[in-house]
Amino acid sequence: xxxxxxxxxxxxxxxxxTTSAAIAMxxxxxxxxxxxxxxxxxxRNLDLIMGCERRVVYDxxxxxxxxxxxNQALIRDKHCDLLYILPASQTRDKDSLTQEGVGKILEELSxxxxxxxxxxxxxxxxxxxxxxxxxxxxxxxxxxxxxxVRDSDRMLGLLSSKSRRAEQNExxxxxxxxxxxxxxxxxxxxxxxxxxxxxxxxxxxxxxxIPESKSVLNASNSGTPVILDEKSxxxxxxxxxxxxxxxxxxxxxxIDEKKGLFGKLFGSK
Amino acid sequence: xxxxDYFRTSKGGSASLAKxxxxxLVAHERSSRNQPSYLPQLQRELLEVIKKYxxxxxxxxxxxxxxxxxxxxxxxNIILPDYQAxxx
Ligand SMILES: Nc1ncnc2c1ncn2[C@@H]1O[C@H](COP(=O)(O)OP(=O)(O)OP(=O)(O)O)[C@@H](O)[C@H]1O
Ligand SMILES: [Mg+2]
Numbered sequence: 001x002x003x004x005x006x007x008x009x010x011x012x013x014x015x016x017x018t019t020s021a022a023i024a025m026x027x028x029x030x031x032x033x034x035x036x037x038x039x040x041x042x043x044r045n046l047d048l049i050m051g052c053e054r055r056v057v058y059d060x061x062x063x064x065x066x067x068x069x070x071n072q073a074l075i076r077d078k079h080c081d082l083l084y085i086l087p088a089s090q091t092r093d094k095d096s097l098t099q100e101g102v103g104k105i106l107e108e109l110s111x112x113x114x115x116x117x118x119x120x121x122x123x124x125x126x127x128x129x130x131x132x133x134x135x136x137x138x139x140x141x142x143x144x145x146x147x148x149v150r151d152s153d154r155m156l157g158l159l160s161s162k163s164r165r166a167e168q169n170e171x172x173x174x175x176x177x178x179x180x181x182x183x184x185x186x187x188x189x190x191x192x193x194x195x196x197x198x199x200x201x202x203x204x205x206x207x208x209x210i211p212e213s214k215s216v217l218n219a220s221n222s223g224t225p226v227i228l229d230e231k232s233x234x235x236x237x238x239x240x241x242x243x244x245x246x247x248x249x250x251x252x253x254x255i256d257e258k259k260g261l262f263g264k265l266f267g268s269k
Numbered sequence: 270x271x272x273x274d275y276f277r278t279s280k281g282g283s284a285s286l287a288k289x290x291x292x293x294l295v296a297h298e299r300s301s302r303n304q305p306s307y308l309p310q311l312q313r314e315l316l317e318v319i320k321k322y323x324x325x326x327x328x329x330x331x332x333x334x335x336x337x338x339x340x341x342x343x344x345x346n347i348i349l350p351d352y353q354a355x356x357x
Contacts, residue, residue, distance in 0.1 A: 145287075146287050146290065146291055149291055149295075150291065150294060150295065150298075153295050153298065153299070154298070157298075157299070157302045161302075186282075187284070189282050190282030190283070190284050190285065191282035191283065191284055192282070192284055193284050193287055193288060193291075194284070197284065197287075197288045200288075200292075201288065201291050201292055201295055202295070
């Protein structure tokens with residue numbers, strides 16, 4: 001049986017697709033057969049971030065409609081044999097995803113895969129609902145900013161009331177906080193909410209902090225998930241997150257400022 | 270505290286204000302999330318009834334719905350106009 005992870009946020013543009021690509025790659029690199037699914041119907045982007053946009057033949061909706069088999073639609077990643085991508089459809093028909101269809105595909109994938117990562121679209125409409133409905137774990141991607149925190153809290157409400165686990169009175173979805181685009185220097189200046197602030201407001205288990213990083217744009221420019229850039233801070237942050245999720249004990253990093261020469265001279269902490 | 274810290278903390282940012290606003294908002298939204306869907310309608314209708322007998326305005330009435338493991342309580346608080354007058 002696979003473990004289904006939804007990467008969600010409510011608010012748009014906070015880093016869901018970046019995160020989905022990174023953690024799916026991370027899980028696969030750790031030896032777990034992983035599928036990552038783009039639920040953003042009409043606004044397919046995961047294929048670009050994963051660098052497989054030219055190999056898309058069939059998509060999620062083709063499989064639901066029986067126009068292609070799962071095996072035909074799944075794209076094997078070029079960096080890692082254990083990672084497969086299921087692209088979103090570019091159709092403008094929002095009703096092409098159905099709960100029944102999604103359920104069937106996830107069930108079929110579950111037989112063969114260890115982890116299924118669902119990249120949710122923004123908002124709380126159908127696509128976002130279906131992305132989280134069957135989840136076992138939720139990675140709530142949040143930016144240290146008021147509207148993102150508020151929307152994350154709305155998502156938490158939906159996860160605990162409108163999911164399969166909630167409706168069938170099963171053990172609730174496990175929720176984790178991924179605080180992204182964090183800028184320790186701005187936190188120190190009191191300009192940005194701190195990790196502690198966000199955790200206190202949402203009372204969520206912190207899986208990791210991803211710093212604001214130039215490496216993310218580099219990674220998306222070249223179509224390689226940022227976790228493969230092992231020297232980058234964001235890449236390391238995602239590697240830590242995967243390790244923690246798999247039960248390894250890793251102290252949190254990227255919460256405090258990097259000491260520049262100036263800071264060292266003046267002995268700032 | 271180092272010299273650098275001194276210059277930094279003296280700037281003072283808006284993050285604390287953001288935190289305060291979020292704490293209030295999230296607490297409010299969480300409590301209204303769990304309340305039964307009939308509550309807003311009940312609230313409006315009760316208000317109408319109360320107004321027939323007592324001359325109060327909206328702010329004088331507060332509803333509070335609470336839930337714990339073994340019971341749900343709906344608390345209705347009305348501050349009567351006389352009392353308000355005496356204290357003002
Ligand atoms: N840690 C980071 N540092 C810098 N930029 C980042 C970081 N994370 C994400 N970004 C940038 O933010 C933008 C949005 O990221 P992404 O597409 O992953 O968000 P999303 O939540 O999937 O958006 P949508 O809601 O539209 O699906 C991208 O331009 C990405 O490069
Ligand atoms: Mg996205």
